[in-house]
Amino acid sequence: xxxxxxxxxxxxxxxxxxxxxxxxxxxxxxxxxxxxxxxxxxxxxxxxxxxxxxxxxxxxxxxxxxxxxxxxxxxxxxxxxxxxxxxxxxxxxxxxxxxxxxxxxxxxxxxxxxxxxxxxxxxxxxxxxxxxxxxxxxxxxxxxxxxxxxxxxxxxxxxxxxxxxxxxxx
Numbered sequence: 371x372x373x374x375x376x377x378x379x380x381x382x383x384x385x386x387x388x389x390x391x392x393x394x395x396x397x398x399x400x401x402x403x404x405x406x407x408x409x410x411x412x413x414x415x416x417x418x419x420x421x422x423x424x425x426x427x428x429x430x431x432x433x434x435x436x437x438x439x440x441x442x443x444x445x446x447x448x449x450x451x452x453x454x455x456x457x458x459x460x461x462x463x464x465x466x467x468x469x470x471x472x473x474x475x476x477x478x479x480x481x482x483x484x485x486x487x488x489x490x491x492x493x494x495x496x497x498x499x500x501x502x503x504x505x506x507x508x509x510x511x512x513x514x515x516x517x518x519x520x521x522x523x524x525x526x527x528x529x530x531x532x533x534x535x536x537x538x539x540x
Protein backbone atom coordinates (compact mmCIF):
# COMPACT_ATOMS: atom_id res chain seq x y z
CA UNK A 371 0.00 0.00 0.00
CA UNK A 372 2.87 2.26 0.85
CA UNK A 373 4.40 1.70 -2.56
CA UNK A 374 1.11 2.45 -4.33
CA UNK A 375 0.89 5.69 -2.36
CA UNK A 376 4.39 6.67 -3.44
CA UNK A 377 3.55 5.98 -7.07
CA UNK A 378 0.38 8.04 -6.72
CA UNK A 379 2.31 10.96 -5.23
CA UNK A 380 4.96 10.72 -7.96
CA UNK A 381 2.26 10.70 -10.63
CA UNK A 382 0.56 13.71 -9.04
CA UNK A 383 3.90 15.57 -8.90
CA UNK A 384 4.50 14.90 -12.60
CA UNK A 385 1.03 16.11 -13.51
CA UNK A 386 1.47 19.28 -11.48
CA UNK A 387 4.89 19.88 -12.99
CA UNK A 388 3.35 19.60 -16.45
CA UNK A 389 0.79 22.25 -15.54
CA UNK A 390 3.50 24.77 -14.69
CA UNK A 391 5.07 24.64 -18.14
CA UNK A 392 4.21 27.38 -20.58
CA UNK A 393 2.08 26.35 -23.50
CA UNK A 394 4.03 26.22 -26.75
CA UNK A 395 3.63 29.41 -28.77
CA UNK A 396 1.90 28.89 -32.11
CA UNK A 397 3.74 29.77 -35.30
CA UNK A 398 3.36 33.42 -36.15
CA UNK A 399 0.30 33.87 -38.33
CA UNK A 400 0.24 36.58 -40.98
CA UNK A 401 -1.52 39.75 -39.85
CA UNK A 402 -5.28 39.65 -40.37
CA UNK A 403 -5.07 42.77 -42.57
CA UNK A 404 -2.76 41.02 -45.07
CA UNK A 405 -5.14 38.08 -45.37
CA UNK A 406 -8.07 40.44 -45.85
CA UNK A 407 -6.16 42.39 -48.54
CA UNK A 408 -5.36 39.16 -50.43
CA UNK A 409 -9.00 38.06 -50.25
CA UNK A 410 -10.22 41.46 -51.48
CA UNK A 411 -7.79 41.39 -54.44
CA UNK A 412 -8.81 37.82 -55.31
CA UNK A 413 -12.48 38.86 -55.26
CA UNK A 414 -11.74 41.85 -57.49
CA UNK A 415 -12.76 44.38 -54.83
CA UNK A 416 -9.32 46.02 -54.72
CA UNK A 417 -7.40 46.72 -57.89
CA UNK A 418 -3.88 45.35 -58.09
CA UNK A 419 -1.06 47.84 -58.28
CA UNK A 420 0.11 48.81 -61.76
CA UNK A 421 3.28 46.82 -61.17
CA UNK A 422 1.32 43.60 -60.51
CA UNK A 423 -1.19 43.91 -63.34
CA UNK A 424 -0.29 46.77 -65.67
CA UNK A 425 -2.92 46.12 -68.38
CA UNK A 426 -5.55 48.81 -68.71
CA UNK A 427 -6.11 52.49 -69.41
CA UNK A 428 -4.21 55.34 -67.74
CA UNK A 429 -4.99 59.03 -68.20
CA UNK A 430 -4.31 62.59 -67.09
CA UNK A 431 -6.15 65.57 -68.59
CA UNK A 432 -5.05 65.52 -72.26
CA UNK A 433 -2.94 62.33 -72.03
CA UNK A 434 -3.86 58.65 -72.50
CA UNK A 435 -1.86 55.44 -72.22
CA UNK A 436 -3.13 51.92 -72.86
CA UNK A 437 -1.56 48.52 -72.21
CA UNK A 438 -3.01 45.39 -73.82
CA UNK A 439 -1.47 41.97 -73.08
CA UNK A 440 0.12 39.96 -75.91
CA UNK A 441 1.62 36.48 -76.01
CA UNK A 442 4.94 35.92 -74.25
CA UNK A 443 4.39 38.44 -71.46
CA UNK A 444 4.56 41.49 -73.72
CA UNK A 445 2.02 44.29 -74.02
CA UNK A 446 0.90 46.53 -76.85
CA UNK A 447 1.38 50.06 -75.59
CA UNK A 448 0.17 53.38 -76.89
CA UNK A 449 0.69 56.88 -75.54
CA UNK A 450 -1.16 59.98 -76.72
CA UNK A 451 -0.95 63.58 -75.51
CA UNK A 452 -3.14 66.16 -77.26
CA UNK A 453 -2.98 69.81 -76.19
CA UNK A 454 -4.69 70.96 -79.41
CA UNK A 455 -3.45 73.39 -82.10
CA UNK A 456 -0.76 70.98 -83.38
CA UNK A 457 0.69 70.36 -79.90
CA UNK A 458 0.59 66.61 -79.48
CA UNK A 459 2.56 63.38 -79.03
CA UNK A 460 1.64 59.97 -80.33
CA UNK A 461 3.64 56.77 -79.84
CA UNK A 462 2.80 53.09 -80.24
CA UNK A 463 4.89 50.02 -79.59
CA UNK A 464 5.46 47.18 -77.17
CA UNK A 465 6.21 46.98 -73.47
CA UNK A 466 7.53 44.37 -71.08
CA UNK A 467 6.83 44.32 -67.35
CA UNK A 468 9.49 43.39 -64.84
CA UNK A 469 11.04 45.41 -62.05
CA UNK A 470 10.01 48.35 -64.26
CA UNK A 471 7.74 48.70 -67.26
CA UNK A 472 10.00 49.10 -70.29
CA UNK A 473 8.29 50.55 -73.37
CA UNK A 474 9.76 50.38 -76.89
CA UNK A 475 7.94 53.17 -78.72
CA UNK A 476 9.75 52.79 -82.06
CA UNK A 477 12.60 54.59 -83.81
CA UNK A 478 14.88 54.26 -80.76
CA UNK A 479 12.41 55.77 -78.30
CA UNK A 480 12.76 53.38 -75.36
CA UNK A 481 11.58 54.46 -71.90
CA UNK A 482 11.15 52.91 -68.48
CA UNK A 483 7.92 54.01 -66.85
CA UNK A 484 7.94 54.38 -63.08
CA UNK A 485 5.07 52.80 -61.17
CA UNK A 486 3.61 54.95 -58.42
CA UNK A 487 0.77 52.97 -56.85
CA UNK A 488 -2.03 53.18 -59.39
CA UNK A 489 -0.16 55.56 -61.70
CA UNK A 490 2.52 55.29 -64.39
CA UNK A 491 5.05 58.11 -64.78
CA UNK A 492 7.09 58.86 -67.89
CA UNK A 493 10.75 59.74 -67.17
CA UNK A 494 11.56 63.43 -66.78
CA UNK A 495 14.33 63.06 -69.37
CA UNK A 496 13.63 61.11 -72.54
CA UNK A 497 15.96 59.86 -75.28
CA UNK A 498 16.28 62.32 -78.17
CA UNK A 499 14.64 59.68 -80.41
CA UNK A 500 11.36 60.31 -78.58
CA UNK A 501 11.24 63.89 -79.94
CA UNK A 502 10.04 62.52 -83.29
CA UNK A 503 6.90 61.23 -81.55
CA UNK A 504 5.78 64.78 -80.73
CA UNK A 505 4.72 67.87 -82.70
CA UNK A 506 4.99 71.48 -81.66
CA UNK A 507 6.18 72.02 -78.10
CA UNK A 508 4.43 68.93 -76.70
CA UNK A 509 6.45 66.35 -74.82
CA UNK A 510 5.95 63.03 -73.08
CA UNK A 511 8.56 63.91 -70.44
CA UNK A 512 7.32 63.63 -66.87
CA UNK A 513 3.71 62.85 -67.78
CA UNK A 514 1.95 61.13 -64.85
CA UNK A 515 -1.01 58.95 -65.83
CA UNK A 516 -3.49 57.62 -63.25
CA UNK A 517 -5.14 54.24 -63.83
CA UNK A 518 -8.71 54.69 -65.06
CA UNK A 519 -9.43 51.02 -65.67
CA UNK A 520 -7.78 47.61 -65.60
CA UNK A 521 -10.13 46.40 -68.35
CA UNK A 522 -8.34 44.96 -71.37
CA UNK A 523 -11.46 45.58 -73.47
CA UNK A 524 -11.39 49.30 -72.62
CA UNK A 525 -7.65 49.48 -73.26
CA UNK A 526 -8.20 47.87 -76.68
CA UNK A 527 -10.80 50.55 -77.58
CA UNK A 528 -8.79 53.60 -76.43
CA UNK A 529 -8.15 56.06 -79.25
CA UNK A 530 -5.15 58.32 -79.78
CA UNK A 531 -4.93 61.94 -80.89
CA UNK A 532 -5.06 60.71 -84.51
CA UNK A 533 -8.46 59.02 -83.97
CA UNK A 534 -7.02 55.51 -84.45
CA UNK A 535 -6.91 52.76 -81.84
CA UNK A 536 -4.00 53.53 -79.57
CA UNK A 537 -3.22 49.89 -78.73
CA UNK A 538 -4.58 48.34 -81.93
CA UNK A 539 -2.79 45.62 -83.89
CA UNK A 540 -0.32 46.74 -86.47
